[in-house]
Amino acid sequence: MSHHDQSWNRLSDLARRAPAGAAALEMPAGLSTRVVAQWLAERREVLLVSPWETFALRALAVACLITVLAAAAAWPVVVRDPVPEVADVADPVSAEVLP
DSSP: OOHHHHHHHHHHHHHHHSOOTHHHHOOOTTHHHHHHHHHHHHHHHHHTSOHHHHHHHHHHHHHHHHHHHHHHHHHHHHHSOOOOOHHHHSOHHHHHHOO
8 A cells, every 4th residue: 555545545534533513613722813913924925025125115105105196196087078169160161161
């Protein structure tokens, strides 16, 4: 019998003997605390990657803020009444040529 077959038999025996019902659905004590602690540790490692990355993220935030402010400043220009048609302000010759 190979090593994989022995491992499979051992795991299947343990699975057959596992508790069923409500006891199987219970979380181990302190699991949520360990999960949150692990998440915070990984988050700290990710945030301390590089000062250039921090600078780039802040520059991206500033660029987005400038874009939003520019769009807000240009909004009155975008929503005002459109320019009259060319035929209305054109010379009389073009008024005869244009329908």
